[in-house]
Amino acid sequence: MGTMKTAEITFLAILAAFAASLAIGSLDLKYADEFSFGPGFVPLNVGVLIVICCALQALRSLAKSRKEAAEAGDRQEHADTSPNIAGLLITTAIIVLGVAAMALGSVLAPIFAMIFLLSWRVAHHPITSSLFVGATTTAAIYVIFAIWLNLPVL
Numbered sequence: 001m002g003t004m005k006t007a008e009i010t011f012l013a014i015l016a017a018f019a020a021s022l023a024i025g026s027l028d029l030k031y032a033d034e035f036s037f038g039p040g041f042v043p044l045n046v047g048v049l050i051v052i053c054c055a056l057q058a059l060r061s062l063a064k065s066r067k068e069a070a071e072a073g074d075r076q077e078h079a080d081t082s083p084n085i086a087g088l089l090i091t092t093a094i095i096v097l098g099v100a101a102m103a104l105g106s107v108l109a110p111i112f113a114m115i116f117l118l119s120w121r122v123a124h125h126p127i128t129s130s131l132f133v134g135a136t137t138t139a140a141i142y143v144i145f146a147i148w149l150n151l152p153v154l
Contacts (some may be wrong), residue, residue: 012058019051027040040097
């Protein structure tokens, strides 16, 4: 596989920043109650673990790129370095629509869109099966959060 692409590095940085903000934001919450975990237990542990995983992935990629650079020596590979404009526009549209939908109170539409696109474009499923995967995953999320836990997701 080679070194990390720019999109992978960007995703790793955004994920690490999100995890760090999650961990820092949970410091105000009680970590443990008298007999069980407090409300800050899960977000702090998840945030710290994600930051650790991101750091390990970055270090692993850095070590791999140094090893490949040493093996390659003077050989230069000229690859197409033009930016992926379509991917950038799709990603920007998903982020903007997701933030707009969440501001209006619904998180199910952006979840469906992300699952559908991941299934269709990344896993290379046919559109019909991607629609099915997106719909069933979104329905499962709705059942778990809205019906079982009584949390507003609409």
